[in-house]
Amino acid sequence: MLKSSRNMAVIPCSILLLFSVVAVQVGGLFTDGLGFIYLDCGYGRDAQAYYVDQSSGITYVSDAPYIDSGEIHNISSVDALVKLPQRFLTVRSFPSGARNCYTFKSMTPRLKYLIRASFLYGNYDSKNSSSVQFDLHLDVNFWKTMTVTSRKVSYYTETIMEATTDLISVCLVNTGRGTPFISSLQLRPLNRTIYPVVNASLSLILSSRFDMGLTGEPVRFPSDPHDRIWNPYADTSLTKTSTNLPVENPVDDHFEVPLVVMNTAVVPVNSNKMELSLLTEPGDLDEYYAVLHFSELKPLLQNESRQFFVYLGGTLLNDAKPFTPDYLSSSAVYSTNPTSAPTHYISLVATSDSTLPPILNAAEVFSAMQNTIVPSDSRNVDAMVAIKGTYAVKRNWMGDPCMPKIAYVALNCAMQSSTKRPTMTEVVMQLKESLALQSNLDETQLEDRNTLKLLKEHGEMHQISTFEFECASISDKDGPSAR
Ligand SMILES: *[C@@H]1O[C@H](CO)[C@@H](O)[C@H](O)[C@H]1NC(C)=O
Ligand SMILES: *[C@@H]1O[C@H](CO)[C@@H](O)[C@H](O)[C@H]1NC(C)=O
Numbered sequence: 134m135l136k137s138s139r140n141m142a143v144i145p146c147s148i149l150l151l152f153s154v155v156a157v158q159v160g161g162l163f164t165d166g167l168g169f170i171y172l173d174c175g176y177g178r179d180a181q182a183y184y185v186d187q188s189s190g191i192t193y194v195s196d197a198p199y200i201d202s203g204e205i206h207n208i209s210s211v212d213a214l215v216k217l218p219q220r221f222l223t224v225r226s227f228p229s230g231a232r233n234c235y236t237f238k239s240m241t242p243r244l245k246y247l248i249r250a251s252f253l254y255g256n257y258d259s260k261n262s263s264s265v266q267f268d269l270h271l272d273v274n275f276w277k278t279m280t281v282t283s284r285k286v287s288y289y290t291e292t293i294m295e296a297t298t299d300l301i302s303v304c305l306v307n308t309g310r311g312t313p314f315i316s317s318l319q320l321r322p323l324n325r326t327i328y329p330v331v332n333a334s335l336s337l338i339l340s341s342r343f344d345m346g347l348t349g350e351p352v353r354f355p356s357d358p359h360d361r362i363w364n365p366y367a368d369t370s371l372t373k374t375s376t377n378l379p380v381e382n383p384v385d386d387h388f389e390v391p392l393v394v395m396n397t398a399v400v401p402v403n404s405n406k407m408e409l410s411l412l413t414e415p416g417d418l419d420e421y422y423a424v425l426h427f428s429e430l431k432p433l434l435q436n437e438s439r440q441f442f443v444y445l446g447g448t449l450l451n452d453a454k455p456f457t458p459d460y461l462s463s464s465a466v467y468s469t470n471p472t473s474a475p476t477h478y479i480s481l482v483a484t485s486d487s488t489l490p491p492i493l494n495a496a497e498v499f500s501a502m503q504n505t506i507v508p509s510d511s512r513n514v515d516a517m518v519a520i521k522g523t524y525a526v527k528r529n530w531m532g533d534p535c536m537p538k539i540a541y542v543a544l545n546c547a548m549q550s551s552t553k554r555p556t557m558t559e560v561v562m563q564l565k566e567s568l569a570l571q572s573n574l575d576e577t578q579l580e581d582r583n584t585l586k587l588l589k590e591h592g593e594m595h596q597i598s599t600f601e602f603e604c605a606s607i608s609d610k611d612g613p614s615a616r
């Protein structure tokens with residue numbers, strides 16, 4: 134906590150409180166009441182722009198309120214000739230700044246969220262790039278390296294994570310292999326009880342998700358209220374089976390798999406085992422988690438039984454016990470610890486006294502995002518956004534302030550006149566005092582104008598954290614009157 138005698142952070146933060154109330158209300162306008170936020174990146178300069186996607190009925194909004202950097206582009210007219218959903222017709226790209234972040238405010242701490250980012254290049258920059266590569270970070274954690282090698286294909290990545298604060302930031306990081314860009318960013322609140330392995334220190338990154346018995350188009354919203362995308366699985370050595378009867382979800386359901394996914398399944402032909410490699414992007418996973426969804430779809434006769442072992446990469450799941458799916462009721466076998474193996478096989482092997490082969494309705498495979506720096510840095514981010522909200526920081530001070538090697542900060546007071554508002558000179562003075570105290574910088578090294586510029590190396594950024602923490606603690610709950 135702040136130990137300076139001058140208590141310099143109090144005035145700026147009282148403004149911040151006023152400001153965050155406004156932000157909450159504005160944020161509410163852009164969601165659909167169920168808490169989804171679907172951004173069409175680059176759609177309209179007007180922050181209020183939105184439209185309803187015809188095929189899903191989902192409302193997409195302009196990303197402008199969630200980010201204040203980047204450029205808006207249309208994909209090339211040639212690429213736009215193919216019938217594409219609106220969200221792929223524009224992108225936001227980030228030619229400047231090592232790290233550019235979308236910030237979602239007013240999230241619910243401890244709630245789980247599904248976040249999906251989509252990328253379609255479409256030669257938006259007329260450079261005919263054959264490969265664009267950049268990193269995605271979720272808050273301060275590495276999420277995934279995106280490699281876009283086709284100009285016509287939409288790439289996406291999805292994570293299921295637990296919010297630790299009321300802010301979630303998704304950052305595009307330039308790694309020197311092309312200009313980062315994004316077509317769409319989607320965020321959906323999930324139930325707290327869903328995907329039990331996900332917690333504050335572990336997020337799941339989707340590798341693949343199959344509705345094993347599906348023929349035809351992928352299943353997603355509205356069939357799946359969580360808008361997960363369930364793809365068909367092509368394997369001719371498996372027989373598809375289905376029922377028209379409803380498959381129920383159990384009371385303490387951790388996955389809420391939709392009925393249309395559960396009422397189809399596959400079984401092996403003339404074999405007592407099923408072996409599957411479910412990875413869509415083989416190679417870079419060394420640890421993964423699987424969730425396998427089962428339901429018996431036909432009433433078994435007295436002399437029939439279906440019982441099998443579930444192996445993931447050679448490890449027996451389900452407490453090493455054989456598994457029997459319930460009739461018309463979904464249940465799941467899933468890993469609670471990561472499995473590592475050179476190949477990513479899921480095997481279902483019937484027990485010797487089972488008269489029927491194994492069955493599989495749906496399967497999901499994830500890798501893990503280790504959230505190593507959970508609490509302390511999210512407070513930093515909190516404070517950064519707070520300061521940004523108050524003073525309209527224009528440059529790249531977003532997401533985790535400590536990530537870029539150099540932070541360039543320009544503060545301009547964004548508040549309209551108010552008796553409580555400090556003058557910019559006062560703010561600059563307070564910041565300077567704080568910095569001088571915390572970083573041993575000579576005050577004359579800091580510019581004395583209406584703008585305060587700091588050019589500091591990574592390590593030194595940490596030294597102003599006392600000021601940041603003071604802001605964070607006030608914005609958390611206490612309010613200025615408590616001080
Ligand atoms: C993108 O296309 C729309 C119409 O399709 C047009 O109104 C807009 O000016 C274009 N934007 C840019 C940056 O070219
Ligand atoms: C991009 O490709 C198009 C046709 O494929 C070509 O006409 C154009 O000159 C190329 N532009 C660049 C910058 O390579």
Ligand SMILES: *[C@@H]1O[C@H](CO)[C@@H](O)[C@H](O)[C@H]1NC(C)=O
Pocket residue numbers: 323324325358359
């Ligand atoms: C879980 O989510 C579904 C769909 O979003 C909702 O209908 C249901 O009430 C939720 N259950 C709980 C326990 O929150």
Ligand SMILES: *[C@@H]1O[C@H](CO)[C@@H](O)[C@H](O)[C@H]1NC(C)=O
Pocket residue numbers: 330331332333334335469
């Ligand atoms: C998250 O779950 C893992 C095991 O599944 C556990 O080791 C870890 O302590 C949990 N973290 C938190 C913050 O609960």
Ligand SMILES: *[C@@H]1O[C@H](CO)[C@@H](O)[C@H](O)[C@H]1NC(C)=O
Pocket residue numbers: 434436437488
């Ligand atoms: C089970 O019993 C039925 C008749 O009730 C018979 O047709 C079938 O062959 C039997 N199946 C097995 C595996 O014994």
